[in-house]
Amino acid sequence: MDICLLGTGGTMPLPERALTSLLIRHNGRNILIDCGEGTQVMIRKSGFSLNRIDAVLITHFHADHISGLPGLLLSIGKSERKEPVKIIGCKGISNIVKSLCVIAPELPFELEFTELDDEQGVFIINELCINYLLLCHRVPCYGYSITLKRAGKFLPENAAALGIEQKYWGLLQKGETIESNGKFFTPDMVLGTPRKGLKVTYCTDTRPTPEMAGFAQNSDLFVCEGMYANDDMLEQAVTKRHMLFSEAAKIARDANVSELWLTHFSPSLKDPYEYKDFASSLFENTVIPYELQCKCLEFERK
Amino acid sequence: MDICLLGTGGTMPLPERALTSLLIRHNGRNILIDCGEGTQVMIRKSGFSLNRIDAVLITHFHADHISGLPGLLLSIGKSERKEPVKIIGCKGISNIVKSLCVIAPELPFELEFTELDDEQGVFIINELCINYLLLCHRVPCYGYSITLKRAGKFLPENAAALGIEQKYWGLLQKGETIESNGKFFTPDMVLGTPRKGLKVTYCTDTRPTPEMAGFAQNSDLFVCEGMYANDDMLEQAVTKRHMLFSEAAKIARDANVSELWLTHFSPSLKDPYEYKDFASSLFENTVIPYELQCKCLEFERK
Numbered sequence: 001m002d003i004c005l006l007g008t009g010g011t012m013p014l015p016e017r018a019l020t021s022l023l024i025r026h027n028g029r030n031i032l033i034d035c036g037e038g039t040q041v042m043i044r045k046s047g048f049s050l051n052r053i054d055a056v057l058i059t060h061f062h063a064d065h066i067s068g069l070p071g072l073l074l075s076i077g078k079s080e081r082k083e084p085v086k087i088i089g090c091k092g093i094s095n096i097v098k099s100l101c102v103i104a105p106e107l108p109f110e111l112e113f114t115e116l117d118d119e120q121g122v123f124i125i126n127e128l129c130i131n132y133l134l135l136c137h138r139v140p141c142y143g144y145s146i147t148l149k150r151a152g153k154f155l156p157e158n159a160a161a162l163g164i165e166q167k168y169w170g171l172l173q174k175g176e177t178i179e180s181n182g183k184f185f186t187p188d189m190v191l192g193t194p195r196k197g198l199k200v201t202y203c204t205d206t207r208p209t210p211e212m213a214g215f216a217q218n219s220d221l222f223v224c225e226g227m228y229a230n231d232d233m234l235e236q237a238v239t240k241r242h243m244l245f246s247e248a249a250k251i252a253r254d255a256n257v258s259e260l261w262l263t264h265f266s267p268s269l270k271d272p273y274e275y276k277d278f279a280s281s282l283f284e285n286t287v288i289p290y291e292l293q294c295k296c297l298e299f300e301r302k
Numbered sequence: 303m304d305i306c307l308l309g310t311g312g313t314m315p316l317p318e319r320a321l322t323s324l325l326i327r328h329n330g331r332n333i334l335i336d337c338g339e340g341t342q343v344m345i346r347k348s349g350f351s352l353n354r355i356d357a358v359l360i361t362h363f364h365a366d367h368i369s370g371l372p373g374l375l376l377s378i379g380k381s382e383r384k385e386p387v388k389i390i391g392c393k394g395i396s397n398i399v400k401s402l403c404v405i406a407p408e409l410p411f412e413l414e415f416t417e418l419d420d421e422q423g424v425f426i427i428n429e430l431c432i433n434y435l436l437l438c439h440r441v442p443c444y445g446y447s448i449t450l451k452r453a454g455k456f457l458p459e460n461a462a463a464l465g466i467e468q469k470y471w472g473l474l475q476k477g478e479t480i481e482s483n484g485k486f487f488t489p490d491m492v493l494g495t496p497r498k499g500l501k502v503t504y505c506t507d508t509r510p511t512p513e514m515a516g517f518a519q520n521s522d523l524f525v526c527e528g529m530y531a532n533d534d535m536l537e538q539a540v541t542k543r544h545m546l547f548s549e550a551a552k553i554a555r556d557a558n559v560s561e562l563w564l565t566h567f568s569p570s571l572k573d574p575y576e577y578k579d580f581a582s583s584l585f586e587n588t589v590i591p592y593e594l595q596c597k598c599l600e601f602e603r604k
Binding site for chain 2: 036061063068071095096102104
């Protein structure tokens with residue numbers, strides 16, 4: 001699973017700071033979270049394929065998270081995509097996107113909308129299990145957590161003991177149920193206990209909520225807003241429903257994540273990299289990422 | 303009058319090529335023509351003030367000319383502007399912009415719409431005389447020509463002969479009518495024949511039309527689309543209602559402009575600067591501009 005943080009900015013795009021959005025590639029297919037003005041350009045810079053974006057997950061309807069969508073869809077259209085693109089977001093997203101797409105009236109593919117309304121839930125795209133959680137912003141806003149599950153090890157001794165012909169082993173290993181000599185065999189009969197998968201969690205824009213640590217629990221990567229670096233910005237953070245570095249770090253600790261990437265920096269935060277040591281003192285494995293910072297997440301070698 | 307071409311691209315923004323739009327500054331106030339995705343970032347790069355954009359002229363409703371508008375308006379709003387912003391464009395622009403602004407519901411200033419419907423006409427913004435002309439694209443599209451008029455020289459001998467007190471001379475020179483000893487004096491009584499002013503013409507997207515040369519006549523600067531460099535792209539140009547370098551150059555010659563800036567390059571045109579000599583062979587004073595290319599137009603020293 002390849003992850004690329006396309007930008008690190010919040011509120012508005014700046015010459016040296018693109019707006020925050022995340023690309024996730026798995027098996028050659030892409031999922032995009034958020035799409036502000038300029039996101040399509042950052043995708044081109046990243047080298048990930050526009051054409052292979054199967055779903056766009058939108059956290060909320062503030063312009064810095066969605067204004068790039070009509071341009072992105074037009075560019076995907078020009079890349080000759082014909083398959084539908086899923087658009088997922090808060091209740092009302094279908095109307096919002098249709099309104100924005102007044103300047104993109106003729107896309108060569110369908111848009112398939114999913115409107116989220118529950119406080120939390122789960123859906124699956126391209127084998128990725130995507131959990132969502134309602135956050136605490138000035139408007140309804142969801143965090144997303146993407147999990148790639150990993151089955152247990154294949155146990156040839158079990159398969160042999162059950163008398164399953166070797167030609168079926170690969171299918172069982174892939175998770176398929178097979179029929180042989182009138183009998184059905186399911187993967188759980190020949191696989192060990194599920195192994196640790198991969199998990200990436202993305203939360204912006206929000207105040208801290210009690211549910212966030214559980215939501216991000218044991219993530220390999222936790223991409224979380226840190227709108228303001230210093231604790232003396234707390235009042236501003238509370239008013240605008242954003243987070244301090246220290247608040248994001250606390251959630252990262254409570255959630256026992258492997259790595260925290262802070263993002264969605266306020267335009268008033270001129271040089272977030274100055275706060276690198278401060279951020280690490282709050283939570284050791286904190287990264288102040290650059291635009292287009294990438295990470296390849298791989299299964300443990302077990 | 304300061305001119306800044308914010309980008310040179312057409313169709314979609316690219317990592318090394320922002321979308322075409324033009325900023326015109328006069329007396330510290332700005333007018334913007336077109337606003338595609340990323341235009342607000344280019345304005346920041348240009349150093350021109352977002353806050354002082356009094357009017358946005360939109361050529362037509364294709365995304366690469368208007369998709370950046372909600373983000374721009376939000377950023378102007380954050381710069382604490384309170385005065386209205388004029389939005390001018392084809393019939394229907396009010397509905398299009400309102401639809402796009404579904405993600406910018408609370409601007410701290412009014413939008414004042416002007417919908418153009420005639421084949422040509424004129425309006426005035428900040429002392430600038432703005433002519434518009436219907437072009438020939440796949441959707442209704444206007445070219446804009448901005449003229450700063452220049453009055454004739456002040457003739458002190460006329461003022462003295464008329465017995466006008468010296469304290470009124472400055473006002474007359476500025477174009478005001480004054481009253482002195484019960485008599486009215488108008489500027490034309492003390493000014494020579496109007497001198498050459500400044501004129502900038504902006505035409506994109508379009509096929510050549512018979513009216514364009516007259517519209518751009520004697521421009522100091524003619525910013526014109528040259529979507530394709532080579533004449534062998536004619537069929538493509540005709541189908542998509544765009545222009546070749548050679549077609550833009552012919553209009554520049556017929557219009558007797560001082561300088562031609564080609565822009566709105568097709569993404570398929572990888573390196574327009576390769577065609578510099580070719581473009582100059584078509585019309586001598588042709589510039590293949592870079593992003594943020596600026597020019598300060600000044601009155602002749604007469």
